[in-house]
Amino acid sequence: MKNISVIGSGTMGNGIAHVYAQSGFAVNLVDISADALARALKTIEKNLDRMVAKERIDEATKNSTLANITTHTDLKTGVANADLVIEAATENVDIKLKIFRDLDAFTKPECILASNTSSIPITKIGAATNRPDKVIGMHFMNPVPVMKLVEVINGYATAAEVTALVMETSKKLGKVPVEVNDYPGFVANRILMPMINEAIISLFEGVAGVEEIDTVMKLGMAHPMGPLQLADFIGLDVCLSIMNVLYEGFGNPKYAPCPLLVNMVTAGYLGVKSGEGFYSWNHGTKELIVSKQFKK
Numbered sequence: 001m002k003n004i005s006v007i008g009s010g011t012m013g014n015g016i017a018h019v020y021a022q023s024g025f026a027v028n029l030v031d032i033s034a035d036a037l038a039r040a041l042k043t044i045e046k047n048l049d050r051m052v053a054k055e056r057i058d059e060a061t062k063n064s065t066l067a068n069i070t071t072h073t074d075l076k077t078g079v080a081n082a083d084l085v086i087e088a089a090t091e092n093v094d095i096k097l098k099i100f101r102d103l104d105a106f107t108k109p110e111c112i113l114a115s116n117t118s119s120i121p122i123t124k125i126g127a128a129t130n131r132p133d134k135v136i137g138m139h140f141m142n143p144v145p146v147m148k149l150v151e152v153i154n155g156y157a158t159a160a161e162v163t164a165l166v167m168e169t170s171k172k173l174g175k176v177p178v179e180v181n182d183y184p185g186f187v188a189n190r191i192l193m194p195m196i197n198e199a200i201i202s203l204f205e206g207v208a209g210v211e212e213i214d215t216v217m218k219l220g221m222a223h224p225m226g227p228l229q230l231a232d233f234i235g236l237d238v239c240l241s242i243m244n245v246l247y248e249g250f251g252n253p254k255y256a257p258c259p260l261l262v263n264m265v266t267a268g269y270l271g272v273k274s275g276e277g278f279y280s281w282n283h284g285t286k287e288l289i290v291s292k293q294f295k296k
């Protein structure tokens with residue numbers, strides 16, 4: 001595999017383009033928004049500059065990484081020579097299914113089509129194409145250049161040789177790929193999101209306050225940040241939507257989202273991105289200040 005196309009140049013797409021380009025692949029980065037593409041290139045350059053300053057890469061690697069990336073707003077030209085496409089567009093079923101139908105039409109028949117989705121079934125995405133054996137999940141973690149894991153998700157029809165190729169390309173990025181099967185939440189979110197939901201239930205039931213819950217998990221379990229802080233970083237709307245995927249996907253009440261989470265999302269308290277969640281963020285993300293809703 002030489003030519004990689006990345007669809008969507010937001011938080012995840014620019015990170016995926018960065019790591020492939022830095023590993024010497026030719027990357028075509030595609031987005032419907034020219035502004036998003038310009039922002040992505042700026043972000044990649046800024047992240048490379050930080051790596052140069054820390055002496056993790058040299059100036060020549062920075063320049064070759066940037067030279068390996070070409071941007072496109074037209075999907076057809078952006079994927080024409082792709083051996084592997086990684087879709088990291090907005091998490092919306094209709095958008096993803098349309099992209100995969102188009103990818104099926106525009107790419108070479110042997111091209112592998114991967115999705116970075118956090119919650120949409122890979123089997124469903126594969127079924128929208130005429131090559132479900134070549135459709136697979138590549139779930140990178142945020143921030144992509146830093147996080148080692150790639151959760152590689154086999155759809156019901158994914159061929160074993162496709163999985164093997166995707167495991168191999170992930171290793172070429174210096175990542176650690178882990179193979180899992182396609183059930184709601186895969187492994188990462190199936191375990192992480194119920195933990196976050198349980199932290200919110202503990203707060204809702206008055207078992208403990210925001211700082212107490214996060215401190216127990218930080219100091220007691222050596223987690224780098226508490227589950228409520230992490231929920232604020234992920235976005236409470238994203239947490240709610242993934243809990244609903246688990247709840248509906250398994251039909252098991254143990255995955256029911258906490259009513260407090262539902263209320264906060266309805267009221268627009270989404271965490272860092274809205275400025276207020278379990279903590280207040282309007283002053284930036286360095287200092288932890290419990291939101292006034294949860295002050296004792």
Ligand SMILES: NC(=O)c1ccc[n+]([C@@H]2O[C@H](COP(=O)([O-])OP(=O)(O)OC[C@H]3O[C@@H](n4cnc5c(N)ncnc54)[C@H](O)[C@@H]3O)[C@@H](O)[C@H]2O)c1
Binds near residue numbers: 012036091
């Ligand atoms: N943000 C995370 O922490 C995280 C972690 C793991 C996986 N994911 C998954 O990665 C994917 C992308 O998430 P994100 O946080 O980078 O989103 P984002 O909102 O930052 O970026 C999405 C980009 O997709 C573009 N886009 C929308 N429709 C498009 C189309 N038809 N063709 C091309 N581009 C299109 C948008 O213009 C935008 O630039 C989602 O599936 C999400 O579930 C996100």
